[in-house]
């Protein structure tokens with residue numbers, strides 16, 4: 001391992017205990033992020049609301065960092081508590097505009113908010129290997145489709161969509177991206193992909209803990225649509241405490257209706273600064289190397305890899321096909337190995353601080369668990 005990654009790895013104390021390879025489920029806080037969070041909690045204990053002016057300024061610095069990270073403007077960023085909250089805000093704006101085109105692979109948070117608002121929805125089906133081909137999507141772009149909803153990376157196949165090509169193809173339609181499985185792992189440029197709304201929580205590849213997230217709302221969309229729900233902080237001058245007038249702010253922050261969720265916002269800001277310090281391009285290349293290595297090693301040991309193998313479709317997620325995936329997963333857990341049963345097998349998601357040696361260990365342990373499981377189910381079969 002190069003000394004660069006070796007040094008970075010020291011920021012992740014969980015590497016000293018188990019074998020953690022599931023950032024598609026949840027990521028750890030890096031030590032510098034944890035330390036900044038603890039400092040904030042200490043300030044909260046010692047200062048309570050005395051810290052308010054400083055914390056408000058700090059939250060705005062976090063917003064600026066988030067905007068820079070995805071090539072947006074700070075005015076286009078709202079802090080949210082989950083991806084689901086952000087997609088609901090998107091659906092509040094766009095569900096009335098016309099039909100929605102999405103796909104059958106999406107995580108429920110991408111689709112349920114539109115179903116709930118009775119939008120007519122068309123679903124693209126994937127090709128073999130989970131590929132959501134843009135040619136197929138284009139064929140489904142009927143004139144009545146006004147919004148395209150897609151994940152940047154699919155949670156159960158690892159397929160990575162070519163968002164820039166999709167952004168070209170969308171024409172005058174709205175593009176809503178669920179970036180939960182890519183933010184923090186894959187560079188994201190809202191301008192290059194012509195996205196209208198981007199939604200992501202904070203606890204996966206971003207490694208900013210639970211309870212936070214961000215939403216990008218393009219400035220034209222902010223101008224065009226009013227929020228369906230507002231609170232005292234959605235207005236231009238909240239401190240005026242006007243309770244009979246609604247002068248709504250123009251920025252995306254109007255979706256933060258009450259007092260900011262400071263700890264979650266600070267964690268997002270600290271994690272983004274940490275990732276930008278390393279460099280998101282560098283992180284992406286490292287993740288692609290590790291996930292390619294995992295796919296190769298799995299195939300060497302006779303596993304079928306269900307996630308895409310072609311570089312342009314790959315992400316940090318690798319799915320190894322597995323019968324009795326839940327039982328094998330439990331065996332892995334008992335040995336201190338963390339992956340998830342998803343997508344017809346086991347989902348492996350290494351981040352930049354993981355190592356090829358850890359992947360070797362995972363594949364060895366996984367082979368042993370698979371063999372144990374098949375011996376066990378064979379014995380059960382004989383008894384019957």
Ligand SMILES: Cc1ncc(COP(=O)(O)O)c(C=O)c1O
Pocket residue numbers: 024025081082083084085107109110151154155178180181200201
């Ligand atoms: C693509 C995707 N979207 C959304 C979620 C859940 O997001 P939240 O719990 O923040 O609503 C997940 C969780 O696995 C996911 O993989």
